[in-house]
Amino acid sequence: MRKKPVQTDILQGTLDMLILQILAPGAAHGHTIAYAIERRSEEVLLVEHGSLYPALHRLEDRGWIASFWGTSENNRKARYYRLTAAGRKQLSAEMSRWERVVRAVNRVMRPAKE
Amino acid sequence: MSWRRYIKRRWWDDERAREIAAYLENETADNIARGMPPAEAAAAARRKFGNPTRVREEIYRMNTIGWLESTWQDLRYGARTLRMSPGFGAVALVSLALGIGANTAIFQLLDAVRLRSLPVRNPQELAEVKIAGGNHGMGMNQQYGELTRPIWQAIRGKPQSFSEMFAWSANQRYVGQGSEMRSFRGLWVTGDFFRVLGIQPWRGRLLMPEDEGACPVTHAVVSYAYWQSHLAGREPGPGMKLVVNNDPVEIVGVAPPRFFGMAVGETFDIALPFCQPKEELSRDVFEVSVMGRLKPGRTLPRASAEMQALSLGIFEATIPPGRDPRSTETYKHFRLGVYPAAQGVSGIRETYDSSLWLLLGITGLVLLIACANLANLMLARASTRARELAVRLALGASRARLVRQLLAESALLAAAGAALGIALAHSLAGVLVWAISTEGSSVNLNTAMDWRVLLFAAGVAILTCGAFGVLPALRAAQAQPAAAMKAGGRGMTAGRERFSLQRAMVVTQVSVSLVLLVGALLFVRSFRNLMTFDPGMRESGITTGFLGFWQSNLPPQRWLEFKRELLDEIRATPGVLNAATTSNAPLLGASWEHGVRAGSAEGDAKFTWVSPGYFDTMGIPVVRGRGFNENDTAASTRVAIVNQTFVRRFLGGANPIGQTFRGMQEGDYPTTLYQIAGVIPDTQYNDLRGKTPPMTFEPASQLGPAPWTGLMIHSNVPPAAISATIKRRLAARHPDVIVELSDFQKDIRDQLTPERLMAMLSGSFGVLAAVLAMAGLYGVISFIVARRRNEIGIRLALGAERGQVVAMVMREAGRLLAIGIAAGAGLSLVAGRGARSLLFGLKPYDPLTLVAAAMLLGAIATAASFLPARRASRLDPMAALRDE
Numbered sequence: 002m003r004k005k006p007v008q009t010d011i012l013q014g015t016l017d018m019l020i021l022q023i024l025a026p027g028a029a030h031g032h033t034i035a036y037a038i039e040r041r042s043e044e045v046l047l048v049e050h051g052s053l054y055p056a057l058h059r060l061e062d063r064g065w066i067a068s069f070w071g072t073s074e075n076n077r078k079a080r081y082y083r084l085t086a087a088g089r090k091q092l093s094a095e096m097s098r099w100e101r102v103v104r105a106v107n108r109v110m111r112p113a114k115e
Numbered sequence: 116m117s118w119r120r121y122i123k124r125r126w127w128d129d130e131r132a133r134e135i136a137a138y139l140e141n142e143t144a145d146n147i148a149r150g151m152p153p154a155e156a157a158a159a160a161r162r163k164f165g166n167p168t169r170v171r172e173e174i175y176r177m178n179t180i181g182w183l184e185s186t187w188q189d190l191r192y193g194a195r196t197l198r199m200s201p202g203f204g205a206v207a208l209v210s211l212a213l214g215i216g217a218n219t220a221i222f223q224l225l226d227a228v229r230l231r232s233l234p235v236r237n238p239q240e241l242a243e244v245k246i247a248g249g250n251h252g253m254g255m256n257q258q259y260g261e262l263t264r265p266i267w268q269a270i271r272g273k274p275q276s277f278s279e280m281f282a283w284s285a286n287q288r289y290v291g292q293g294s295e296m297r298s299f300r301g302l303w304v305t306g307d308f309f310r311v312l313g314i315q316p317w318r319g320r321l322l323m324p325e326d327e328g329a330c331p332v333t334h335a336v337v338s339y340a341y342w343q344s345h346l347a348g349r350e351p352g353p354g355m356k357l358v359v360n361n362d363p364v365e366i367v368g369v370a371p372p373r374f375f376g377m378a379v380g381e382t383f384d385i386a387l388p389f390c391q392p393k394e395e396l397s398r399d400v401f402e403v404s405v406m407g408r409l410k411p412g413r414t415l416p417r418a419s420a421e422m423q424a425l426s427l428g429i430f431e432a433t434i435p436p437g438r439d440p441r442s443t444e445t446y447k448h449f450r451l452g453v454y455p456a457a458q459g460v461s462g463i464r465e466t467y468d469s470s471l472w473l474l475l476g477i478t479g480l481v482l483l484i485a486c487a488n489l490a491n492l493m494l495a496r497a498s499t500r501a502r503e504l505a506v507r508l509a510l511g512a513s514r515a516r517l518v519r520q521l522l523a524e525s526a527l528l529a530a531a532g533a534a535l536g537i538a539l540a541h542s543l544a545g546v547l548v549w550a551i552s553t554e555g556s557s558v559n560l561n562t563a564m565d566w567r568v569l570l571f572a573a574g575v576a577i578l579t580c581g582a583f584g585v586l587p588a589l590r591a592a593q594a595q596p597a598a599a600m601k602a603g604g605r606g607m608t609a610g611r612e613r614f615s616l617q618r619a620m621v622v623t624q625v626s627v628s629l630v631l632l633v634g635a636l637l638f639v640r641s642f643r644n645l646m647t648f649d650p651g652m653r654e655s656g657i658t659t660g661f662l663g664f665w666q667s668n669l670p671p672q673r674w675l676e677f678k679r680e681l682l683d684e685i686r687a688t689p690g691v692l693n694a695a696t697t698s699n700a701p702l703l704g705a706s707w708e709h710g711v712r713a714g715s716a717e718g719d720a721k722f723t724w725v726s727p728g729y730f731d732t733m734g735i736p737v738v739r740g741r742g743f744n745e746n747d748t749a750a751s752t753r754v755a756i757v758n759q760t761f762v763r764r765f766l767g768g769a770n771p772i773g774q775t776f777r778g779m780q781e782g783d784y785p786t787t788l789y790q791i792a793g794v795i796p797d798t799q800y801n802d803l804r805g806k807t808p809p810m811t812f813e814p815a816s817q818l819g820p821a822p823w824t825g826l827m828i829h830s831n832v833p834p835a836a837i838s839a840t841i842k843r844r845l846a847a848r849h850p851d852v853i854v855e856l857s858d859f860q861k862d863i864r865d866q867l868t869p870e871r872l873m874a875m876l877s878g879s880f881g882v883l884a885a886v887l888a889m890a891g892l893y894g895v896i897s898f899i900v901a902r903r904r905n906e907i908g909i910r911l912a913l914g915a916e917r918g919q920v921v922a923m924v925m926r927e928a929g930r931l932l933a934i935g936i937a938a939g940a941g942l943s944l945v946a947g948r949g950a951r952s953l954l955f956g957l958k959p960y961d962p963l964t965l966v967a968a969a970m971l972l973g974a975i976a977t978a979a980s981f982l983p984a985r986r987a988s989r990l991d992p993m994a995a996l997r998d999e
Contacts, residue, residue, distance in 0.1 A: 031134060032141045050138065051165030054131060055173045062177075077141055080134045 016048070016056050017065075018099060021084060021092040024066060030079035031057060057082060065091045124178035131174050135167045185516075189523035196524060203496065204528070207489050210887070211532025211579060214482035216539030217880070219572045221475045223544040226567050227560040228380060228464045228471070234373045234561075236313025238457040240408040242277070242415060244270060244422060247452040251445060252708070254399035254435060259285055259378060259460050264389070264396045265433040267403050273425050276418040276453070280407035281308040282389070283377055290385065292358050292666065293850040299341070301359075302376050302383035303403075309336075309370075309386075311408060318342075319351035319368030322388050330390035331362035339372040341384040359385065361666055375559060377404065380463030382559045398435040406456050418453040426450045437780055439710070463558060467551065470873050473949060477634065477880050480627050482579060484884050487620040487627075488891045489583035493525070494617055495898050497591035505596040517592040525584025533576035537564070540572070550872055553865035555857070590616060617895045618931055624891045625935025625976065626942055628884035632968040633943040635881025637950060637957060640964065642874035644956035645867050650702055651798030653734035656692075657859035658834040658841075659700045660826035667851035671820040675749070678815075678824050681845070681852065682726060688841050690832040695729035696815050696824040698722075699801075702863050706801050710779035711811075713765035720761060720809040721800055722778070724818040730756075730795065732829045740772040740793030747814040754814065755789040759797050761809035776811075789813065803863065804955055827859070834858035873953060885972060889979040896928050897983040907987050908995025917988035924987050928980030936969050943968075 023029065023037045034057075035050040060066045065088030073079040084092070139160045146156035161167075197204040232238035245261045254263070262270075267282045284303045289296050306324035314321060317339055326334045335357070342348060346366065349355060355366040364387070376383040409418055430449050438446070458464075497504070504517060544562040552558040662681055669677055678696060685694045699705035701723075711720045727743040730736070737756065747754055755776070762771045771791045780786040789811070797807040815824070830837040838856035845854050864871075900907070907920055947959030957964070 030137075030141075032138050049165035050142075050163050051135070051167060051170040054135065054170050055177065058127075058131065058174045058177060073141065075141075075144065077137065077144070079137050079141065080130075 015099070016053075017060055018092070018095040019046070020053070020056060020060060020082075021065065021088055021095065024082055024084045024088070025092060028069075028071075028081045028083035030071070030073060030081050032073075032079065034082070060088070063091075064088075124175060127178055128171060128175055131171055132167075135164070135170065139164060139167075186519075186523070189520045190527060192520060193524035193527045197527065200496070203492055207492065207528050208532055208535065210485040210488060211528060212535035212539055213883075214478070214485040215533050215536030215572060215575050215579065216543055217478040218475065218482055218575050219536055219540035219568060220543035220547060221471060221478050222571045223540055223562045223564075223568050224467075224547055224560070225471045225475065226565065226571075227544075227562045228461055228467060229458065230567060231379070231561065231565070232457045233312075233377065233379070233459045234375075237408070241406055241456040242409050242418060242453045243456040243460075244405040244407075244451055245454055246449045247423075248450075250401055250449065253442060253446065254401055257284065257286065257400070257402040258462060259404050260400070260402040261404050263398050263401055263433065263435075264403055265398050266429060267405050268396075269429040269432050270405060270425070270451075273429070275407070276410055276413045276421045277407035278410045279307070279311040280405065281305045281311050282403040282405045283308060284389075284403045285376065285378060285381070285383065286402070288360055289663070289853060290357050290359050292361075296666070296853050298855070299359075299384040300382065302386040303389055304386055306388055314374050315371060317369040317371045319366075321368050321370065322386065326388040328388075328390060330392045332359065332364055332387050332390050333362075334367045334388065335359065335364045336368045336370055336386045337366055338370050338374070338376075338383050338386070340382060342369045345384075357385070359387065373561075377406070377459045379459045379461035380558050380560055381461075381556075398433055404460065409453075415453055415455060422451040422453050437783075439779060463551070463560075466869055467872075469953060470869050473953065474873070474876055476946075476949070477631060477877055480631055481880050481884050481887070482575070483582070484624050484627050484631075484887045484891070486579055486582040487624045488887055488894070489528075490587055491617050491620050491891055491894055491898075493521075493583060493587035494590065495894070497521070497587050498902075500591070501594055504591055504594050508592075508594065509596040514592045518588045521588035521591055522580075522584050525580045525588070529576045529580035529584070532579070533572050536576075537569070537572050540568075547872075550875070551868050553868055555862070555865060586616060617898070621888075621892055621895050621931045622935040622938065624888040625932055625972065626937075626939035628881075628888035629936055629939025629968055629972050630942045630946050631877070631884040632881045632972055633939075633965055634946065634950060635877045636964045636968050637947070637954060637959065637961065638870070638873045638877040640961075641954045641957050642867065642870045645803055645870055646864070648803055648956070650803060651735065651796060652701065653732075653829065654702075654860045654863060656829055656831065656834070657733070658826075658828040658830060658837055658856050659703070659859040659862060660828065660838075660854065660856035661823065662696075662826060663823040663853035664849070664851060665822040666853075667822075667849070669822070671822075674820045674822055675816060679726075681849070682826075684844065684848070685826070685828060685841055686728075688837070688844060690830045690837050690840065692829045692831055693728050693732040694826065694828040695732045696726040697729055697827055698724035698815070698818065698825060700825050700827065700859070701733075702799060702801060702803060702859075703866070704801050709781055709784065711765065711776050711809075712779065713774070713776035716765045716767075718764065718809065720757075720765075720776075720811050723810070723812050724815045725812050726815045729812070729827065732827050734829075735795050735798060737793045737795055740791070742793055743812075743814045748816050751817075753787055753789045753817055754792040756793040756795060756812040757791055758795050758807065758810040760807050761811060762794060764809045783819075803867070826856070828856075834861075870953075870955070885975055888972070889975050892928065892931070892976050893979040893982065895931075896924065896980045897986075899927065900924060900983045900987045903987075904990065904995050907990055908992040911988075911990060912992035912996065920988040920990075921981075921984045924984035925977075925980060928976065928984070932973060932976045932980075936972065939972075940965060940969065 019038055020034060023034050023041075029037070031050075031053055035048070035053050038046055038048070038053075057066070057068075061068055061082070065085060066082045067085050068080050068082050070078060071081040139157070142160035142163055143153075143156045146159050147153060151159060164170075233241070235241075243261070250256070250261075262282075264282075271280065271282075282305050286301050286303065287298050288301045290299045291297050304322060306322055306327035309316075309321035310323070316336075319336075321336050322334065326332075337346060337351075342351075346355065351366045351368050353365060356363050357366060358364070366385075370386065375381065376386075409415075426449065427447070429451065430447050434443055434446060507517060508514070541562070541564070548558050548560050548562060662678070664674075664677065664681075667677075682694060682696055685691060699707055707722045708719050709722055711718065725743065727745060727747070730742050738759075740756070742756065743754070757771065762768060765776060766774060771794055774791050775788050776791070778784070778787045778789060795812075798810075799805070800808055800810060828834075828837065828841070834856070835858065838858075841856060842854050845852055910920065911917075943965060944960050951959045
């Protein structure tokens with residue numbers, strides 16, 4: 002197993018954004034979300050899958066996502082999450098903020114290329 | 116952090132647990148699908164997930180409101196520790212419930228008589244018009260009567276700062292006919308009285324402006340209570356008639372149950388409209404109270420100023436006739452003012468106000484003593500729990516958290532004590548109302564809980580909690596863990612300063628309970644003084660009464676003779692030793708005064724019109740000259756018997772017999788020359804207290820005709836029995852005569868109800884305070900002895916006598932007691948000033964009382980500390996040392 006240390010303080014803000022982004026196309030359950038993050042980050046952002054759940058709880062409490070019990074692809078009960086309207090707004094806000102930060106960091110880190 | 120989540124956190128926890136389980140199932144299934152054996156698949160899933168318990172804990176914490184959670188923990192912990200020592204809990208709870216209950220009960224009464232507004236619409240708008248500074252006793256004055264009806268009519272016609280006005284007056288009158296006649300509490304009102312106050316009828320209709328007209332009155336309204344008790348709750352209307360003062364009156368409606376009139380503590384039976392008699396209204400009778408609603412935005416000062424500007428015109432238009440120029444001038448210069456009236460008027464308020472505030476102070480002090488006791492118990496507990504606290508500190512608990520935990524315990528006790536106290540207060544207040552009610556006048560007070568009472572109880576509880584909880588908690592949390600765990604109650608004598616707080620508490624308790632004992636003794640002695648005070652006349656075996664025969668249609672020239680016949684019949688009743696008529700009974704508050712002039716001396720004197728047997732009946736000797744006899748008639752020389760104060764005041768001590776004085780003209784009473792026929796010693800006049808005024812007695816036969824008279828009867832059978840006999844005999848022969856009789860001595864004592872209340876309550880609180888202080892001293896001395904067990908054991912082992920040990924402990928207690936008593940004596944002198952006006956025949960700094968209270972307290976305290984001292988001296992030194 003590759004283990005890249007992922008700093009929690011980066012995750013703190015971004016994990017929420019990642020979850021929202023993954024839910025943008027449609028509802029998914031915790032298991033799917035965890036694997037989606039792993040897969041899409043090419044296994045760089047490798048988190049303990051358990052730590053996803055407090056984040057989901059927090060997002061749901063803020064009203065950005067809503068949940069319901071459903072049946073998964075392989076016919077198992079699972080709790081599904083979907084974006085709410087507020088969540089969609091939050092996602093776009095977070096994305097633009099993220100892009101600003103990335104651009105700023107890049108400018109600092111690679112001034113020669115400018 | 117949303118509250119909803121906090122409340123639903125259990126549900127959320129379950130929900131998340133199920134979700135986590137679903138994840139693990141999913142992952143395990145996937146792993147199996149990837150080809151892992153089932154056991155390994157489950158383990159791999161758990162690894163992938165991490166620690167499910169930690170995840171659940173994290174979510175649970177997110178759902179938690181920090182301070183609330185820890186407070187709840189503190190409270191539960193407090194409840195547990197209290198349950199572990201039920202004895203302490205019970206003692207604490209009972210003393211708090213008693214203390215808070217007594218305080219709340221007194222406050223409830225104060226609230227009812229002083230703070231509560233009348234149960235009418237917008238009571239805060241009400242204001243009353245009165246003569247600024249009063250009317251100087253001019254004319255006849257009725258209770259709550261501030262103005263005469265002519266003054267009211269003059270005010271009514273003037274432009275006002277009031278949007279609406281009304282007048283009312285309360286008076287006892289008679290309802291029914293013949294021997295069925297009964298007195299009732301009448302409320303006379305202007306026609307729009309009920310409308311202005313916003314009172315809605317319970318049945319029928321209330322009085323309206325049309326009901327106010329020429330006499331006699333034809334319509335009336337009854338109170339709910341009277342309707343229930345006397346009219347059987349029947350529907351009011353044309354069929355319901357009462358005979359009021361000989362005139363038939365139709366009862367048109369019933370007032371709602373909560374409306375009691377304008378006088379707090381009293382009720383009315385029948386409300387009647389004012390009526391205009393054929394003759395002119397008397398300008399001498401101050402019988403009405405004038406009230407109204409201020410126009411919006413009018414302040415009291417502005418309304419007062421406006422009313423003052425109208426005063427001259429009003430008073431000049433209503434000058435009472437036949438007065439001397441001096442008092443006419445005084446009358447013309449009266450000024451009207453406007454005063455707040457949201458709380459109505461109240462005789463009870465005036466009578467009990469200072470007593471109640473004083474009692475509130477007393478119960479406050481009792482609670483303080485109880486708090487000191489509890490604080491001591493808490494301190495003692497804290498020192499036995501020192502180890503536990505030290506361990507907690509050592510394990511990293513913050514001091515603030517420890518203080519909070521200890522305070523939670525106090526808060527629990529205070530809250531429970533307050534809850535019990537409020538329940539107790541309700542019954543106590545009921546008992547108090549009962550205690551101030553007398554047969555003649557029952558007190559009707561609304562002592563229902565209101566926000567003020569609840570706020571007061573809560574405030575008292577918080578203060579209490581602070582008083583007994585904060586210091587011990589702070590002290591306990593200051594423990595040095597290392598030292599506490601090392602010492603741990605082993606071996607050494609505890610340092611003196613460790614007990615300094617307990618000592619201070621005991622000194623406080625002793626001094627405060629001395630103050631309360633001094634107060635109790637003062638009030639009990641004052642009451643005893645009043646009860647045994649000799650007013651200079653016979654009290655026991657006397658029946659006082661009233662005869663009225665205005666319904667008998669006798670011509671006025673027969674009245675005097677008829678009175679004599681009635682008196683003779685009473686005197687002929689078996690058991691009656693003597694009887695006499697009088698215009699007013701002594702010692703019961705009635706007063707009759709005229710201006711007099713003897714030579715150059717001028718002033719006021721009391722007048723009483725009595726029949727010849729009066730002085731014999733009342734056991735008052737005539738020391739010079741003669742008493743009245745049958746030769747003093749309407750036609751003979753006007754004579755008077757005066758008291759010694761009169762002789763000193765008006766005659767300069769010269770031989771008074773045969774001298775004359777002149778009664779000044781006033782209203783219906785023309786100026787008259789009286790010749791002094793006899794002298795009696797000084798007696799009290801209309802009150803047990805107070806100095807004897809100049810008094811004169813005149814023959815009843817020389818008073819103008821009146822169809823009524825007062826009575827004094829001396830009998831050798833109890834007043835209750837003789838009253839029944841006389842009433843029966845008179846009712847048989849003269850059904851038209853109203854006969855009211857009562858026990859003179861009982862009536863006098865009923866007037867001492869405020870003093871009796873003070874004596875009773877301050878006495879019980881004094882005893883309670885002494886008991887609490889004793890318990891406190893006992894506890895602290897026991898505690899100190901227990902902590903010094905080893906030291907005392909060593910002393911005994913080294914050969915100390917048991918007597919020496921007792922003396923050592925007693926010296927300790929004696930020092931505390933001495934400081935406490937010295938401080939208490941000083942405090943009593945200061946506090947005594949507040950009680951000055953309530954004492955009779957005593958000074959507030961009565962040395963005898965102070966010494967007696969100090970000795971009493973000293974004796975009790977010595978007994979309380981002797982027990983632990985003796986226990987200390989009985990220690991088995993070996994056992995004490997082996998305990999190590």
